[in-house]
Amino acid sequence: METERQKQRKEEFLKQQEFFRTNAVLIINEMVKMRKEEIERTEAPSPASPLVDEFLHSIFFLGKINNPEFSPECILDDDDILLKELKDNYPQPFVLCSSQVPKRSPMSYVLNMIVNLMGQENEDTIIKRLCEFTIKLKPGKTKHLVSSTVCVSQKNSDRYYGVSMSTSGPIPGRIMIAASCLSTWDSNVAGAVMTYYPENKEKTKKTYFDGTIKLPEEVRCQAFSLSHRKEMPPCRSCGNLFGLTTSENREWPYGHCAEAESLSNFFKKKDEVREQAQPESDENRKMATESVLKELIKLLNMQKFKWDRHFYTLQV
Template identity: 45%
Template sequence: MAAEMSKERVFMIVNEGFRKNADTVIREIMAIREQASPEIMSMTSGLMDELLHGLIFLGKIRDQPCSPEAILGKGKTYLNLKTNYPEAFETYSTHLPRRSPFSVVLEMVVKLKGQNNDKEIRETLQDIILKIDLKNCRKLDRIFSSTLCVSHAKEDSKKYYGVSMSTTGPNAGRIVIAASCLSSYWDEYVAGAVMTYYPQKKKKSYFDGTFELHGDATCTAYSIKNGSEMDPCKSCGNLFGLKTTCEKEWPYGNCAEAESLSNLFRNDAEVKRKSRPTSDTCTPENRERAKDDTRRELTNTLQRVNFRWNGKYYSDKRRHYR
């Protein structure tokens, strides 16, 4: 009995930060949705479903797995969510998310606040993360993004957003980055650029899908916590041709610029055309080889975390904000 209690105590200590933060994000989004119109509530129902799946999936692949019941408790909230969003609870052990949980939060906030209201969007995201216990939050428990990126073709044109990866540890990051590339969540140009370096921060010798963002377009990152503008990191300079003096090299695909530019390209064919990759090695055959290598790395990482993937991605048939 003492041994069992000891195991339970270890589980609680290891998972308490993650559990608490996941619960906070879910409850904050529920509260925001409740203030919205019935139309917006309906529009964001699928996103709530996707958010739950992503968070429960991250709990599943932790070193000490954290169940949906452990995250949400076994009370009224858990029962209501499981009743209203059953698919998330049924598939978190078989389907991969196409993006990180905070990306889903971002899309929901954009729908609620309006796509060009970037100030309100930033303030709402800031309010959410400030309610998370940052002081006592271990790196492995961080399911929130630290950076928001805003991209647009011209100063007065429609704005498109992205957030940095909100995953818990290197395995989760590798899984979600690969899934964003392979599931077509990211635009083909962005996915190709990321796969050029994925996963070792080393450029492939046989494929270069990197590109230079056309000069008329802008791509600006901000700290969600304090709202300050941030320079692109070295990785984003290498991937997207963004001018920077920063020497920090984050894992390729980790930064908010990837999602933001992907959304821009999906909606502005002219900017995408002018930003196309130009390397002679960026051929359909070499791109497929890069995808195969990415899929192989994904499979190996899933084996390390004991996840039995059925080859499907969650939300394949759902519509997403671009």
């Protein structure tokens, strides 16, 4: 029989979990609003957007693996009009959130949309708008769907952005880091992260593979807090992965920080810098990749998610 204390813990847990649904609705409404803003600016012929499509799948997938589970219909339970609009324009995420894994976490798509609207060169405006939206989200104790940092990677005037993983709890975060390594991050960034992932309790690197890189000194890679808009030094993990100079000793989960996505976007457009930041070794990369895939499958099984071995992409 449940004790009073157990009941209180259960009620508190369910209360905290409700922040997932609350934040999901806020983020979905923000993306829909920005898409309408984008349509007005560009006179786009269709209300649908591949970016919004993949974003919705990411949100719905995280709802699917959440405890307790939130279906798309449960998330949007209070807005029948929005639910119908999204089902009409974006039918695939409602179906495939139960079988396919997203390539990115939700706030990555929000940042992507903001950059599209504001213009890639307008760093201050981009960070300001992202911060203003982030503080509207309900953090709770577990910060459901909330990114804590944004990062800018830059050489000359070109800037490329990324956010930290907008997941709560260790398992969803580890799932999304693995998925990003296997499906969307630049191979140099993925290799660096896979050097440590799946990490052991001591957070030591693999003995058989070293894909870590050293970023050229002329490249700026600067993270900012989304709650205070202050510059943040790289953590020890990012120092180990990318050769960033830091006096910080704290190690966040490898691949969690905004630097990974920002540098990935940077390398995809800057081949000459990418060539300078070659990994220590590419030997045994296949073995490292297989270990990440094995870990991803294990984590999905723990969440009782039946993966069809596809990462979600809009089928046109």
